[in-house]
Amino acid sequence: MSNENKQTAEQDVNATYAAESEQAAEQQAEAADQSQAGSEEAGALSELDQLRMQSDENYQRFLRVQADFDNFRRRSRAEKEDFAKYASLKLIEQLLPVVDNFDRALSSSKEAKDFDALVKGLDMTFRQLDQVLTQEGLKPIEAVGQPFNPEFHQAIMQVESEEHEEGIVVEELQKGYMLKDKVIRPAMVKVSV
Incomplete structure (x- = not known):
């Protein structure tokens, strides 16, 4: 090559x-x-x-x-x-003795026919009921002599009054009640004009 x-x-x-x-x-x-x-x-x-x-x-x-x-x-x-089902349980337990006292008062009045004893028993039972309701926060609304307030009073009549100024509650026809801070029933009243 x-x-x-x-x-x-x-x-x-x-x-x-x-x-x-x-x-x-x-x-x-x-x-x-x-x-x-x-x-x-x-x-x-x-x-x-x-x-x-x-x-x-x-x-x-x-x-x-x-x-x-x-x-x-x-x-x-x-x-x-x-809770809703048994919410009133405490109140009912407190009212049972009142119911028992009403029952005793009615039973004894049928047997004894003593009007004075019946009135005394009913008065004591009413005070017991009032005490239970007060403990639960129920209080009556003050009406007579107070200025008319539509939040607390329901005027069903107006009357002329020389003793009171205009717009003052002169008579309470049905008590009103508050439960704690809420009006549950206004008082039915007559108001001066």
């Missing part, structure tokens, strides 16, 4: 070797890129899996809280119903 041919052959071998080396380097780079992309995908997948697990955990927590709230609402409703 001639020198020229040898040089051309060497150049061809060198070119082939360089091309193969370059191709191998490219393949290694691609493999490294794929490996890195694979690890990034694996990292992204594991991160996605972690987020899904966290989402599932949060959803389960939400369901438990919702169930707890539903149970609380049911218990509260049942407690309110029981």
Whole structure:
């Protein structure tokens, strides 16, 4: 072979070797890129899996809280119903002795026919009833001699009066009552004009 041919052959071998080396380097780079992309995908997948697990955990927590709230609402409703059902229990327990005394007074008046004893028994029983109602916050509305107030009084008549100024309650026809700070029945009154 001639020198020229040898040089051309060497150049061809060198070119082939360089091309193969370059191709191998490219393949290694691609493999490294794929490996890195694979690890990034694996990292992204594991991160996605972690987020899904966290989402599932949060959803389960939400369901438990919702169930707890539903149970609380049911218990509260049942407690309110029981409270409303037995709200007057304390008052009834306090009134039972009054009812017993009325029963005794009526029974003894039938047997003894003693009018004075009956009046005395009824008076004592009425005072006992009044005491129970006062303890519960019931109080009568003052009317006679007071200026007419439509919040506390219900005027059913107007009368002329020389003793009182205009707009003063001169007579109470039916007592009015307040329970604590609320008017439960206004007093029926006659008002001066």
